[in-house]
Amino acid sequence: MSATIEPTVNGVRRRLTVEDDDLLLDVLRQIGRTSVREGCGVGACGACTVLVSGRSVSSCLARAIRYDQAEITTADGLPEDDDVIEAFVEAGAMQCGYCIPGFVLMSHELLAENPQPSREEIADHLEGNICRCGTYPEILAAIESAARRRSQSGVPIGETT
Amino acid sequence: MPEDSFETGVAVGERWARTDGRAKVRGELLYAADQPARPCLDVAIHRSTWPHARLVSVDTTDARAMDGVVAVVTGADLHAVLGERMLTGPAFADQPCLAYDKVRYVGEPIAAVIGYGPAAVRRAAEEIDVAYADLEPIHDVDAAIAGTAFVHDELRPSAVFGDLRHLRGKKDTNVNYEYTLRHGNSGAAAETAAHTTSGDFWCPPTHHVPIELPFTAAWPEGDRIEVLSTTQTPSYVRQTLADLLDLPLNRVRVRCAPLGGSFGAKMYDRLEPLAAALAWTQRTAVRIAVTREEAFLLTTRHGAAVTGSMASDEAGDIVAAEADVRYDTGAYADVGPRITAKSGMIANGPYRIANATVRSRCVYTNKPSAGPFRGFGVPQVTWAHESLIDELARARDEDPAAFRRRNLLREGDVAVMGTTMHSADFISCLDAVTGAVGWDAPLEPAAGRLRRGRGVAVGIKAVLTPTISNATLQLNQDGSATLLISTVDMGQGSDTIMAQIAAEVLCLGEGQVRVVTADTDVTPYDTITAGSRSTYHTGNAVRLAAEKMRDRLIGLAAGRLSVETTDIKLTSDGVVSTQTQETLTVPDLLLGHFGARGTTLTTEADFATSWAPYDKETGRSPQVTEHWFAGAAAVQLIVDTATGRVHIEHLAVAGDVGRAINPALVEQQLTGAAVMGIGHALFDELVFDEGQITNGTLLDYQLPSIKDMPDRITPIVIQSPHRSGPFGAKGVGETAIIPLAPAISNAVRDAIGIRFTRLPLTPERIITALAEQHTEGGTA
Numbered sequence: 001m002s003a004t005i006e007p008t009v010n011g012v013r014r015r016l017t018v019e020d021d022d023l024l025l026d027v028l029r030q031i032g033r034t035s036v037r038e039g040c041g042v043g044a045c046g047a048c049t050v051l052v053s054g055r056s057v058s059s060c061l062a063r064a065i066r067y068d069q070a071e072i073t074t075a076d077g078l079p080e081d082d083d084v085i086e087a088f089v090e091a092g093a094m095q096c097g098y099c100i101p102g103f104v105l106m107s108h109e110l111l112a113e114n115p116q117p118s119r120e121e122i123a124d125h126l127e128g129n130i131c132r133c134g135t136y137p138e139i140l141a142a143i144e145s146a147a148r149r150r151s152q153s154g155v156p157i158g159e160t161t
Numbered sequence: 162m163p164e165d166s167f168e169t170g171v172a173v174g175e176r177w178a179r180t181d182g183r184a185k186v187r188g189e190l191l192y193a194a195d196q197p198a199r200p201c202l203d204v205a206i207h208r209s210t211w212p213h214a215r216l217v218s219v220d221t222t223d224a225r226a227m228d229g230v231v232a233v234v235t236g237a238d239l240h241a242v243l244g245e246r247m248l249t250g251p252a253f254a255d256q257p258c259l260a261y262d263k264v265r266y267v268g269e270p271i272a273a274v275i276g277y278g279p280a281a282v283r284r285a286a287e288e289i290d291v292a293y294a295d296l297e298p299i300h301d302v303d304a305a306i307a308g309t310a311f312v313h314d315e316l317r318p319s320a321v322f323g324d325l326r327h328l329r330g331k332k333d334t335n336v337n338y339e340y341t342l343r344h345g346n347s348g349a350a351a352e353t354a355a356h357t358t359s360g361d362f363w364c365p366p367t368h369h370v371p372i373e374l375p376f377t378a379a380w381p382e383g384d385r386i387e388v389l390s391t392t393q394t395p396s397y398v399r400q401t402l403a404d405l406l407d408l409p410l411n412r413v414r415v416r417c418a419p420l421g422g423s424f425g426a427k428m429y430d431r432l433e434p435l436a437a438a439l440a441w442t443q444r445t446a447v448r449i450a451v452t453r454e455e456a457f458l459l460t461t462r463h464g465a466a467v468t469g470s471m472a473s474d475e476a477g478d479i480v481a482a483e484a485d486v487r488y489d490t491g492a493y494a495d496v497g498p499r500i501t502a503k504s505g506m507i508a509n510g511p512y513r514i515a516n517a518t519v520r521s522r523c524v525y526t527n528k529p530s531a532g533p534f535r536g537f538g539v540p541q542v543t544w545a546h547e548s549l550i551d552e553l554a555r556a557r558d559e560d561p562a563a564f565r566r567r568n569l570l571r572e573g574d575v576a577v578m579g580t581t582m583h584s585a586d587f588i589s590c591l592d593a594v595t596g597a598v599g600w601d602a603p604l605e606p607a608a609g610r611l612r613r614g615r616g617v618a619v620g621i622k623a624v625l626t627p628t629i630s631n632a633t634l635q636l637n638q639d640g641s642a643t644l645l646i647s648t649v650d651m652g653q654g655s656d657t658i659m660a661q662i663a664a665e666v667l668c669l670g671e672g673q674v675r676v677v678t679a680d681t682d683v684t685p686y687d688t689i690t691a692g693s694r695s696t697y698h699t700g701n702a703v704r705l706a707a708e709k710m711r712d713r714l715i716g717l718a719a720g721r722l723s724v725e726t727t728d729i730k731l732t733s734d735g736v737v738s739t740q741t742q743e744t745l746t747v748p749d750l751l752l753g754h755f756g757a758r759g760t761t762l763t764t765e766a767d768f769a770t771s772w773a774p775y776d777k778e779t780g781r782s783p784q785v786t787e788h789w790f791a792g793a794a795a796v797q798l799i800v801d802t803a804t805g806r807v808h809i810e811h812l813a814v815a816g817d818v819g820r821a822i823n824p825a826l827v828e829q830q831l832t833g834a835a836v837m838g839i840g841h842a843l844f845d846e847l848v849f850d851e852g853q854i855t856n857g858t859l860l861d862y863q864l865p866s867i868k869d870m871p872d873r874i875t876p877i878v879i880q881s882p883h884r885s886g887p888f889g890a891k892g893v894g895e896t897a898i899i900p901l902a903p904a905i906s907n908a909v910r911d912a913i914g915i916r917f918t919r920l921p922l923t924p925e926r927i928i929t930a931l932a933e934q935h936t937e938g939g940t941a
Contacts, residue, residue, distance in 0.1 A: 021280075034195035035188020037421070039372040040453045040859035047372050075188040088186040092178065092825055095833060096652025097185025098373045098421025104186060123867045130859070132372050132422050133652045134836025135829070136867045137874055 005068035009033065010077025016064070024050070024062040028074060035076040035101040039130070046129030049102035050074050056109045073108075075101030084108055084146050091142035095133030102129050107143050116147055171733060172664035173888045176825040177671050180656045181419065193391045193418040194376040194450060201378050201448035202231055204439065205282035206455070207272040207289040209264035212300070212527035212852030213312070214293035216263055219272055223288040229281030232443050233289070235272040236261030239438050247438070249401050251429045253337060253494035254319040256530065258435035263296065265312055265492035266529050267853045268458035273439055275447055298527045298852055302466055302487040305335040305524045312492055312525035313337075324774055325498060337490070338498035338523040340505040342780035344577040345516030350481035354472030357481075358552040362545040363919045364902075366464035366489065366847040367840075369534055370864055371651075373421020374456055377432035379439070380446035385412040386437055391420055393428040393649050393690045399681045401430060402437045410681075417679040420651035424837070425533035427651075428691055429495060431459050457857035461847055462534035463500060464489040465541035467508070471549040477557060479515065479568050482549075482577075484508035486521040486542055488531070495532035497523040502775070503623060504538035506578040506785060510546035511587055511621035512568045517577040519780070527852050535834065536895045537692055539622045540841065540902060544920060547618035547903030552916060561907065562595045562617050562795075569619065572881075579781030580623075584883035584891065585789035587619055590815040593877040594795035597813035604911075610803045613810075614912025617795040620899030623786030624892070625692035626772040631685035632702035634663060635761040636710055640747040642669060643761075644706075647679040647687035648699045653894050654826040655695050659703050661822050662887050666707035668733045685765070693790060693892030696822060698768055700887035705766030713762060717754050718745055788883055791817040792896035794835065794904035796871075800912045802931055805924030807843055807909065809871035816896035817879040820889035824878055831876035831897045838901025840865040844921050 001020045006013060009031065018027055025048045028036045036059055039047035043058035050059045051073040078085055084107045087093075094100045103126065110117055110125040117125070122143050131139065184190040207224075221233040236259035240247055247261070248254045259270050272289050274282040297310035305312070315332045318325035328338065351357055377390040386406060392398050395415040403413045420427060432449045439447050451459070468485040486508050490497030505521025554564035569587040570576055595601075595617055607613040633645040644663055650656040660674035677684055687699060711731050718736035719726040728740050735746035745753075751760060770787040793815050799808045814835045821827040844863045848856045856862045876897075882889025902920055910916050915930045 034191065037192075037372075038374060042453070042858055042860050044859035045372055075186075078187070085183075085186050089178070089183050092182065092829065094179065094182055094185040095654070095829060096371070096373070096420060096422040097181070097190055098192065098371075100186050101188035104188075123870070126867045128866075130372060130864050130866060132370055132424070132837070132864065134833035134865065136836060136870050137832055138829070139867070140870075 003065055005065060007067045007070045007072050009072045010074060018064040020065055022064045023060060024064045024067055025059040027064040028059060033074045033076060035074050037098060039099065046102040046106065047099050049105045049129070051105050051109060054109060054112055056106055073105070075104045083149060087142040087146035091138045091145060093135055093138035093142040095135050099129060099131045103131065103139055107146065111147055111150065115150055170665045171668055171670070172661040173822050175661065175823065177657055177661055177823055179654055180660060180676065190419055192373055192421050193389055196389060196418050198378050198389055199380060199446050201380065201446040202275050202277065203279045203282045204447050204449045205274045205279070205286040206270045207286045209260065209267060209269040209271055211264055211293045211295065212267050212298040213296040214264050215296060216260060216271070217292035217294050220290040221272060224274055224285040227285040227288060229278055230274055230276040230285045232275045233272060234275065234439060234443065235259060239442065242442055243405065243438065246405055246407060248317060249405060249430045249434050250319055250494060251397065251496045252319060252322060252325060252498040253317055255313060255317045256430060256493040258438055266527050268529060269492065270435065273435065275439060275443060275445065279450070299335065300526060300849065300852055302489045302524045302526060305526045306487065306522070308335065311335055312527060335525040336522050337494050337525060338501050340502040340521045340780060342506055342517060342519035342578055344779065344781065347481040347483050347516040347518040350516040351470065351472045354480050355475040356553060356556040357470060357472040358549050358556060359470035360549060360918050362467040362469065362548065364465045364541040364544050365920060366531060367462040367845045368457055368847050368862065369424040369426035369462070370862065371420070371422030371424060371426050374451055374453060375427055375432055375459060376450050377436040378446070378448040379436035381440055381444055385414060386441055387414045388433055388437055389416045390433050391427045392417060392431070392433065393420065393423050393651060395647050395649065395679045395681050396686045397429060397689060398433045402433060405434055405437060406441050413681070415681045417649050419678065420649060423651040424535045425691060426460055428533060428689060453859055454857050457854055458529045460495065460532040461491065461529055463497065463531040463538055463541065465538070467542055467545035469545040469549055471553050473553055473557060477559065477564065477567060479512050481516045482509035482514045483518045484542065484545060486519065488523050488538060489526050489528065490523050491526055491528040491530040493530035494523065495530045497531060500533070500538035504542050506780065507539065507621050507623065508542040508546065509577060510550060511570045511619060511791065513570060513574060514577050528849060533691060535837065536898050537622070539620065539899050543618070543620045543899050544903050547900060548906060548916065548918065551907045551910065562591060562600055565619060566591055578785055579783050580785045582789060584817065584819050584881050585621070585791035586817045586879050586881040587791045587793065589879045590791055590793035590817055591617065591619055593815040593879060594793045594813040597875045597877060598795045598797050598811050600795060607799050610801060612800045612802060612912040613797065614800065614908045614910070615795065615797045616904050616906065616908030616911055617793065618900035618904035618907060619793045622790040622895060622899055624697065624788050624790065625694050626787045627770045628688035628694055628698055629767065629769040630687050630698040630702040631765065631767045632699065632706040633685055633763065633765040634706040634710055635763050638748060638751040638755065638758055638760045642667065642674045643677060644674055644703065645677045645684045646699055646703065647684040648695045649679050649690040651690070653830060654823065655690065657826060658696055658822050659699060662700050662703045663707045665888065666704060666711055668731055693894040693896070696890050696892040697788065697886050698770065700890060701768040702766050704887040705768060706764050709764035709766060710762065713764060714747065714750065717750055721745065721750065721753060788891055790891065790896045792899055794897065794900040796904050796908045798905065798908045798912065800909055800927065802913065805927035805931070807905070807922065809839065811873040811875070812871040813875040813877060814897040815877035815879050816893050817881055818893045819883040819886045819891035820880050821878050822888065822890050827878050827893050828876040830893045832874055834895065834897035835874060835901055836865050838898040839869055841920060842902040842905040842922060844923055846921050
């Protein structure tokens with residue numbers, strides 16, 4: 001069975017025809033959002049992470065048909081001056097880079113919930129994302145830097161830019 | 162040598178940002194499967210359910226009749242067209258892309274379904290019906306050596322390595338290669354030694370698990386075949402496909418994209434022979450995108466058994482060391498024979514050893530093929546020698562770091578395999594890591610059920626030799642540069658390193674050198690991107706090409722300014738006459754030379770290394786490698802005796818990189834390899850049951866997460882310049898993983914008094930050992 005869904009992807013309303021069992025991952029990639037990636041197919045690595053109304057979702061486990069009217073954000077749809085992206089770039093928080101968009105989105109979710117996370121809280125939140133290159137020290141530094149800057153610039157809790 | 166004693170340049174030694182860093186963070190970098198390609202049919206693979214069996218029949222009738230299926234191709238179909246050319250492999254030509262006579266591991270490809278959409282072809286692949294005639298399976302290296310069942314009827318060394326030629330046609334064996342080293346008489350020396358330690362060590366097979374899944378697309382383009390693939394070895398793949406399809410090299414094009422990690426997983430023959438054979442024989446465009454479960458079947462890290470011993474005299478000199486190494490290479494040799502020799506020759510460790518013996522064998526079993534993995538077999542032998550020397554120090558009641566320091570190889574020493582040491586500063590690595598973790602300070606005991614300990618280990622590895630790199634450099638008329646190399650950036654940052662080397666010679670700034678992604682139609686030959694070889698080899702080719710470019714610019718300027726070439730200097734401002742101080746910018750110089758904007762000036766260079774083959778009797782060679790990697794790790798950790806869990810408080814890793822072209826990227830390689838090594842030490846393991854992988858999904862296969870990070874991790878860059886490295890540099894991709902597992906195990910030994918010989922040190926294994934220690938009164 002196919003159906004039409006109308007999610008908003010990175011601020012743009014899309015009208016998409018999907019099959020019952022189409023994965024959100026595949027549908028997003030088909031419309032060019034290749035920052036969303038398959039790494040495991042079982043929700044265990046985080047490379048396919050997207051934000052739906054600010055909450056992280058493993059798009060490799062999500063049926064696209066359930067995302068009618070959803071507000072979906074992918075890493076490549078974040079603003080040019082996104083503070084988390086800037087923090088990752090400045091910290092050198094990337095090696096092969098394949099998993100990093102997932103980490104960026106998880107960091108946004110974390111900082112929206114908890115603007116001043118401890119190192120342990122950061123680790124708890126990112127435990128489900130795997131960076132096989134082992135860029136964890138730089139990722140930790142990037143998130144701490146982003147949190148510090150938000151507190152200095154007085155961005156209110158819940159805002160993502 | 163301290164960093165500040167180097168001459169300061171414009172690029173080398175600088176912490177330049179990665180050329181693609183922002184695109185990676187934003188998710189805008191296109192990996193292979195994201196690249197624009199022509200519409201391709203999907204491929205699904207029917208795989209063997211038996212570890213070892215003759216193929217009786219492969220019935221594809223039902224699969225062919227299913228919706229969306231365009232073709233079903235069996236191994237027999239391809240064999241009818243390609244014949245023995247279908248057998249490929251880097252060291253042995255023993256692996257068919259689809260099995261046609263027998264299957265040799267659970268998961269081996271037997272038939273391919275080509276059609277519309279991944280779901281349709283997968284459904285059809287399940288409808289293929291295979292009849293098998295069971296053969297005796299071989300699951301274990303030692304059983305394979307002793308047994309009477311054979312994975313291959315005869316050995317088939319490839320044309321690549323001349324020293325394997327004598328093995329052709331050898332029957333009735335599962336040992337496809339054996340390396341032996343004899344230096345002095347270790348047996349006699351051990352008999353009179355004051356202290357001897359020995360043990361049977363085991364490293365299990367593991368998997369690379371780069372998060373980007375392997376992917377290959379292939380299509381015929383007129384009389385040519387084009388391939389877009391996730392590979393570290395485009396030049397190798399081009400030759401393989403040319404041989405497979407009997408085409409000249411100029412009719413095979415292999416394109417790469419940045420890799421989403423690899424660690425050895427995406428090299429030599431993976432999906433490319435099958436994709437190319439299907440595309441060529443069916444005259445259609447195909448794409449093979451495997452699942453994570455299938456990726457586990459493509460290659461693994463060799464499980465390895467090491468029976469080893471080490472002995473010292475009363476004065477504390479190492480008088481004898483022996484190692485019997487058995488690498489489980491699985492059903493196909495891949496590059497296992499090379500691993501067996503390259504790792505075998507350093508299986509006794511980087512020490513001054515009076516008498517040494519090594520026997521290192523590469524053994525077929527009925528498992529997925531094992532191939533290259535970060536460290537190239539060396540972590541497995543290091544696990545043995547760094548555990549042995551630790552126990553030997555303890556037997557002598559000597560500090561393990563001090564005992565190592567006294568016996569480590571130094572500059573100018575000839576190692577047991579006959580080659581002289583240069584630019585391999587083990588002592589500085591050891592001192593740096595022990596200093597970082599406060600080795601000499603008293604260890605504060607942990608409270609209650611917790612036990613604290615410290616451990617250290619060193620590691621040595623030879624760079625792959627001989628190999629070849631080429632570079633083509635275009636200087637654009639506007640002064641920017643475009644560099645063409647076939648080195649593949651898979652996260653190690655080679656594009657940035659090579660840009661810095663070219664920029665240093667040509668006085669260019671950050672962002673002014675663009676590195677073209679490998680494409681065999683465009684970029685010149687490079688042996689492989691592996692074995693930490695690129696900074697030295699490709700780096701030297703880039704340096705030479707840039708120096709030729711500099712000389713051409715100076716020649717052009719001398720003509721233009723009517724002065725001798727010796728009067729011209731290239732600076733960041735352009736070419737300057739030292740006599741008249743007259744300056745010409747590079748854009749002006751090239752505009753004047755060509756009379757047109759947008760022109761390019763091209764230079765090229767090649768760089769090759771050579772070796773002396775092993776002596777047939779002794780296994781020794783005066784030039785076994787172009788250079789050495791030296792590293793060390795020290796760790797302070799806590800063992801929870803109730804749960805068996807290990808908590809790492811501080812991990813310090815050091816590597817001698819000759820010269821750090823980009824210290825930030827060097828540190829990242831050191832910590833990244835260390836994090837991977839933590840997994841190998843504590844939980845990373847591919848589990849087999851009757852030849853079947855039982856944990857081949859990421860729900861079951863444990864990888865280091867951010868929660869496994871030590872409280873503190875300290876990367877330390879040691880720089881003892883290599884006499885012929887580009888600006889003294891060598892590579893660093895593998896250095897830190899080599900000593901990692903024994904460093905952790907030695908710290909566990911220090912904490913709870915138990916010597917582990919099998920990896921990984923899981924909580925279960927530690928708890929069980931603690932229980933046995935309790936009942937048996939504390940034996941190791």
